Amino acid sequence: MKSVVENTWTPFAPVAGLPPFTPAVLSEILDGGQAFRWHRTPQNKAGGGAPPNFASEIWLGQWSGCVVRLRPAADGALEFSASTALAPQVARELPRYLVTDRNWPALTDSLPWRSDAHLARGLAVFPGLRILRQPFGETLLGFLCSATKQIVQIKQMLALLAERHGRPIGRASGLQTPKNSPPAQGGPFPPADLHAPLHALPTWEALATIPEKELRACQLGFRARFISETARFIAAHPGWLDETEALPYPAAQARLRELPGVGEKIADCVLLFGAGRLEAFPVDTWILQAMAARYGLAGWKPAQVAQFGRAHFGPLAGLAQQFLFAHERRVAREAGSPAGAAGIPRPRTEQGPVVRFMPQKN
DNA sequence: GAGCAGGTTTCCT
DNA sequence: AGGAAACCTGCT
Numbered sequence: 001m002k003s004v005v006e007n008t009w010t011p012f013a014p015v016a017g018l019p020p021f022t023p024a025v026l027s028e029i030l031d032g033g034q035a036f037r038w039h040r041t042p043q044n045k046a047g048g049g050a051p052p053n054f055a056s057e058i059w060l061g062q063w064s065g066c067v068v069r070l071r072p073a074a075d076g077a078l079e080f081s082a083s084t085a086l087a088p089q090v091a092r093e094l095p096r097y098l099v100t101d102r103n104w105p106a107l108t109d110s111l112p113w114r115s116d117a118h119l120a121r122g123l124a125v126f127p128g129l130r131i132l133r134q135p136f137g138e139t140l141l142g143f144l145c146s147a148t149k150q151i152v153q154i155k156q157m158l159a160l161l162a163e164r165h166g167r168p169i170g171r172a173s174g175l176q177t178p179k180n181s182p183p184a185q186g187g188p189f190p191p192a193d194l195h196a197p198l199h200a201l202p203t204w205e206a207l208a209t210i211p212e213k214e215l216r217a218c219q220l221g222f223r224a225r226f227i228s229e230t231a232r233f234i235a236a237h238p239g240w241l242d243e244t245e246a247l248p249y250p251a252a253q254a255r256l257r258e259l260p261g262v263g264e265k266i267a268d269c270v271l272l273f274g275a276g277r278l279e280a281f282p283v284d285t286w287i288l289q290a291m292a293a294r295y296g297l298a299g300w301k302p303a304q305v306a307q308f309g310r311a312h313f314g315p316l317a318g319l320a321q322q323f324l325f326a327h328e329r330r331v332a333r334e335a336g337s338p339a340g341a342a343g344i345p346r347p348r349t350e351q352g353p354v355v356r357f358m359p360q361k362n
Numbered sequence: 363g364a365g366c367a368g369g370t371t372t373c374c375t
Numbered sequence: 376a377g378g379a380a381a382c383c384t385g386c387t
Binding site for chain 1: 367
């Protein structure tokens with residue numbers, strides 16, 4: 001027998017009940033602002049024959065006590081692999097996390113894309129985009145960190161919180177890290193030591209006992225006070241989170257907004273991404289800008305845009321929002337980064353029909 | 363090196 | 376009511 005634990009992962013196996021994904025859409029689902037606990041790692045091509053440049057990535061993700069790897073197979077199927085110790089739990093929880101019991105193609109088709117050319121473009125560019133169902137409490141924590149922060153930084157904060165204050169839940173054995181590890185300061189993930197244990201996020205009960213000063217040390221900035229106060233409130237009110245998750249959407253949103261640091265946008269994000277409330281319509285600066293430019297809502301305030309969104313897109317407004325969001329960011333990315341657009345200071349969205357078929361960036 | 367970033371709260375007219 | 380200012384911090 002081997003004296004060293006080389007690989008603690010189960011073999012990759014398909015996740016049942018999923019339509020095909022392109023790598024780009026998978027990336028948008030896992031790393032497009034819904035969740036902040038996924039990290040892309042390069043495929044281990046030393047493992048065997050084919051050098052599939054298609055499925056050239058593996059995602060490592062966590063939620064609650066689960067650790068899982070996902071990769072898109074060549075045929076578009078999504079395959080997962082879990083650390084062996086957690087395999088049963090992961091196999092049980094992954095379908096819920098990915099919401100495999102909902103008919104997403106049908107839900108998407110029921111959006112008003114036939115009368116909304118811009119939404120139709122979003123659907124065409126991100127076929128198969130779906131909304132995750134993350135643990136409610138963790139989703140709240142993530143979005144309390146999100147105020148005026150970009151995805152990369154939110155991920156850093158959470159990774160730091162987990163590493164310093166979360167329960168160790170497994171080992172990153174067998175992982176590949178992208179060309180060494182980022183500077184140690186860039187955050188603890190991926191861990192420089194491949195055998196370093198991964199950590200779950202701290203529970204709210206744990207957070208309630210951590211001095212705010214230590215939270216600040218996790219790069220939380222002014223969010224530390226909100227998180228600390230929220231933690232103490234939740235710890236002092238057992239069952240409050242569960243009750244809130246179970247309330248109808250408007251009541252749930254109102255309850256969440258009682259928490260310090262939680263306004264309409266964050267409450268909607270928590271309900272959309274952590275409670276399956278597809279009627280929630282988070283309005284951030286991207287959506288605000290997109291709705292102004294493409295729906296003639298210039299000058300509208302976030303609350304007004306949210307109301308418009310729910311009225312215009314219907315009971316699945318949150319799903320529509322995700323398409324608009326993904327699309328808007330993609331337009332900005334492609335307008336800003338490729339060679340040639342150096343003179344443009346900021347990719348303000350433009351009027352009119354943007355985005356026909358974007359030339360593939362071969 | 364000033365300015366800004368998937369926001370909320372507070373303090374002002 | 377409605378609109379700035381402040382809040383932390385790291386990165387461009």
